Amino acid sequence: MATGYRLMPSYDDRFSMCQATINAIEAGYRHIDTAFIYLTEDIVGKAIANVTRRGIVKRKDLYISTKLPYSVVNRAGVVPAVKNALKRLQLDYVDLCLIHQPVDMVGSKDYDNLEIWRGLEDAKRLCLTRSIGLSNFNSTFMTRILANSDTVPAVNQLETNPTYANLETVAYCQSLNIVVTGYAPFGFLVPRTLNDLSLPPTFDDPFLVGLARKYAVNVSQIVLRYPVERGIIPIAKSSNIDHIKQNVDIFGFTIDPEDILRINQFDRNVKVYRIDYPGLFQFVRDNYPFVRRYVRRNNLRQYIDDL
Numbered sequence: 001m002a003t004g005y006r007l008m009p010s011y012d013d014r015f016s017m018c019q020a021t022i023n024a025i026e027a028g029y030r031h032i033d034t035a036f037i038y039l040t041e042d043i044v045g046k047a048i049a050n051v052t053r054r055g056i057v058k059r060k061d062l063y064i065s066t067k068l069p070y071s072v073v074n075r076a077g078v079v080p081a082v083k084n085a086l087k088r089l090q091l092d093y094v095d096l097c098l099i100h101q102p103v104d105m106v107g108s109k110d111y112d113n114l115e116i117w118r119g120l121e122d123a124k125r126l127c128l129t130r131s132i133g134l135s136n137f138n139s140t141f142m143t144r145i146l147a148n149s150d151t152v153p154a155v156n157q158l159e160t161n162p163t164y165a166n167l168e169t170v171a172y173c174q175s176l177n178i179v180v181t182g183y184a185p186f187g188f189l190v191p192r193t194l195n196d197l198s199l200p201p202t203f204d205d206p207f208l209v210g211l212a213r214k215y216a217v218n219v220s221q222i223v224l225r226y227p228v229e230r231g232i233i234p235i236a237k238s239s240n241i242d243h244i245k246q247n248v249d250i251f252g253f254t255i256d257p258e259d260i261l262r263i264n265q266f267d268r269n270v271k272v273y274r275i276d277y278p279g280l281f282q283f284v285r286d287n288y289p290f291v292r293r294y295v296r297r298n299n300l301r302q303y304i305d306d307l
């Protein structure tokens with residue numbers, strides 16, 4: 001279950017995300033994905049406290065991943081930031097902590113992802129996180145980490161969906177036994193506020209509808225099973241209880257390899273989140289002051305130190 005936001009959450013959104021996380025855990029989800037920049041770590045923390053207090057699940061049975069703040073640009077910043085994340089999450093450790101982006105997002109001249117990686121190794125040694133990994137690292141960025149560190153990243157979190165199969169980077173990760181978690185698994189099937197493109201497939205695509213019939217499931221389950229067949233862990237977000245239940249119910253069927261190859265044919269190498277798109281990183285940097293203002297205006301005190 002993913003807890004990211006496309007836009008800054010309103011108070012009501014934050015409340016409903018907490019309830020959605022509780023619903024997801026009650027429906028059987030065990031992996032919850034968050035990040036500093038989503039401003040949902042405290043919400044996830046409240047949801048975990050709720051379900052563990054009620055005996056729905058034990059902490060050890062959950063897999064909690066988070067991502068470092070963009071303000072962490074060197075080794076020294078990592079351990080204090082992970083400790084702050086743990087406070088927001090009300091946890092002693094996370095299962096996975098990722099470098100969110102391979103490049104500077106806040107306009108810092110000191111940014112060095114290899115130094116940040118060394119900081120994550122420190123955090124792992126201190127048992128603040130069980131595993132450490134990357135997000136949005138292509139093979140070039142990954143090679144620098146791999147060539148200069150003894151720790152192989154446990155995970156690389158990448159966009160993967162029918163329109164952006166991301167075959168090359170996924171294959172590269174898997175050849176190194178690096179697990180890929182796939183974000184935005186619904187691709188262009190669902191409306192996207194950060195991207196006005198409209199590309200196939202849609203939910204009524206005849207081929208996907210045919211597959212849904214063949215396997216006696218619905219199209220959304222085909223779309224979420226597609227990464228599973230490719231050895232990718234899909235990270236889907238939903239606040240709709242019916243979708244939450246459907247999205248976890250994808251382990252009772254398998255899709256034949258020839259059908260997976262047909263789904264690959266939707267690949268246009270176009271991302272929903274146009275990370276790497278010329279100008280995007282600058283766009284994020286230019287808009288980062290908005291995040292700072294948002295946090296201060298909404299008095300999200302627990303986030304202020306890591307802005």
Ligand SMILES: NC(=O)c1ccc[n+]([C@@H]2O[C@H](COP(=O)([O-])OP(=O)(O)OC[C@H]3O[C@@H](n4cnc5c(N)ncnc54)[C@H](OP(=O)(O)O)[C@@H]3O)[C@@H](O)[C@H]2O)c1
Pocket residue numbers: 002003004005033034100135136157158182183184185186187190220235236237238239240243244246247273
């Ligand atoms: N590492 C990174 O840089 C990065 C970047 C972007 C995202 N992420 C992570 O990945 C997560 C997922 O990305 P995302 O939110 O773009 O992806 P997504 O899960 O592909 O899309 C979420 C949208 O799909 C809808 N949806 C979910 N299940 C559905 C179903 N069964 N039928 C129809 N619609 C359904 C949801 O609406 P309802 O709420 O109505 O169900 C929501 O609007 C984020 O929340 C975040 O945690 C990571």
